[in-house]
Amino acid sequence: MITGEELILACSAIGAGLACIAGIGPGIGQGIAAGHAAAAVGRNPGARSEITSTMLLGQAVAETTGLYGLAIAIILLFVKPLI
């Protein structure tokens, strides 16, 4: 017999897993940024340090949406707002 609380917990776990699908977007975005940075270093090796810092900054901003998904997953799993 499944109680209502157990059902909510199970659904929260499924929801947390679904929220982590948000990681797909930043993965693709960071990969594109790193690829273009590698191409830029290949074309102009002298500007390596500036390209690297620009790439890191852009990747950090792109990562934000994925971290929103992670924050929702953590809240669902550990704070349990629905119970």
Added chain:
Amino acid sequence: MAVAAADNSFMIRGLFSYRLFGQTFWITTTHVALLLVVLLLTIFAWAAGRTLKRPSNVPGTFQNVVELAVEKLDQMVDGSMGVSGGKFRNYIGTIFLFILLCNICGIFGLRSPTADYGITLLLGLVTFFLIHFNGVRRHRISHFAGWFQPIWLLFPINVIGDLAVPLSLSLRLFGNVMSGTVMIGLWYGLMPWFAKLGIPAFLHAYFDLFSGAIQTYVFCMLTMVYIRDKME
């Protein structure tokens, strides 16, 4: 049952409680780690100040390290803030050392203070305050004209965009450190004993040292970029 035992090993824990004005307050793992970080930074600042008050012409190891750190800090701030950077060296250097030490706490078995949303939200709010304080000081009342920039219809979107800055800054730092803490906690909690014998060293090196250093750099760079944006 193993899952239940490991379930809260990476969350914030209260160590002991005390009552003040009818409220119950908790001293948590965050407070302990913060206290250690602040003590370490104070001792470092005192020693560095004492060394540089009487600098020797042939610098020793410690003086070399301090001079290198100051040089790199100047390079970073001047590179991204230009002429307006001079006054912000102190602030950027302070939060850089603070966040860096907080992030690498995990390697010493402490729980990182930056994996507590209260700390990162405070850092984000300080940045938010600095952005608008410097904007108003530079442009007076026309600082707020930026909210009506292309046309006045975009006012709500501009305000939401400004309010999202501290939120995204603090969530980025919190999310990165927290994900590392959770992953290392899960590894320690769920793996059989032979998997805890050397593999966690690589996890600590990646999540605490590498990711922590990158996130520190990113937080300081974004703070400088946002402040410069509003000052120009």
